[in-house]
Amino acid sequence: MRKLIGVFLVLAFLFYLGSLALPLLQDPTPAQLASVGADLIERAPAESGSVNVVTAVVVQFRGLDTLGEVTVLFVSALGVAILAGALRDNAFREMFTDDGGFILQTGSRVLLPFVILVGAAIVLHGHLTPGGGFPGGVIIATAVLVVLFTGGMDRTPHRLLSVLEGAAGLAFVGLGMVGLSSPAQSFLANTLPLGEFGTLLSAGLIPVMYAVVAIKVASELSNVISGLTGEEAHA
């Protein structure tokens, strides 16, 4: 009965979605961009110096949005730590009491530097290739997850991760404030010289900002994982 009601509700919702999006379904691919997108693509090379327009949008044109986004991440890490810290017997924590065995331990020791290296490369090329602070930060956070899987709950630098998290958040806001005193007089303005278009040292403040975002994301995700184990409350 419950499943039947579920099917009916979902079908009704699909019908509603379909009727809303009927123009989209009839003519799925527009011949040209909406004005906002076209305008951003036109302005991005000159104003941000970033080859990757998505990066220019995320870090520069909508930088305030990204600040809100890392704040959401921070709040969720905080919520997880508070909710899981009070648990007495934590089932998730028990998953990590095992040391994972010899093969996993040795393999992780070999792999760990390369995982962090790949993450750093993706972060630093954020303005040139697909990627950037968010995917790179997630890759770096997987390194911490591997440490946890090999029974390294005690080796995980909880204190350092908390300090990095706070410092990265402050650095993002601080770098944004620098823009207020620049000629542009706006929060998160691109204050550094833009450099040569398409090279590693270009796009001014964008790679710096994205590196800060990567540190923030990596430490935040590590905190969510170690928060789920309830470890952070004891550290």
Add this chain to the structure above:
Amino acid sequence: MSISAILYAVSFLLIAIGLYGLLANRNLVRMVIGLNIADLGVNIFLVTVGYVEGGIAPIFTRGAGDAATGVASATAAMVDPVPQALVLTAIVIGFGITAVALTLVMRIYAATGTIDSSRLRGLKW
């Protein structure tokens, strides 16, 4: 049938599957998974909205829209960067929601000894 039409269909299908998972399951962990699937469908929908006929990724490369040779020609060929930036945000927020939801499930299990929503009075329907 164009790529966009297929992707729209896929995204609606994923949203429907996710909603069905939310409605028809009693297991709270499965409900969180359903929420995740619906989230994925919404993300695919948003990216598809930004697609234009024969579009390329919004990254300037040699040949396809070098800034020096002609930004105007690149603008015509590139897909919309705004929905992609939006989805980047949506993915991160989806992760945060999943983490908090799973922690809540852990708390519910610790408090009541079950993750069956039909045994939790407050969640019965």
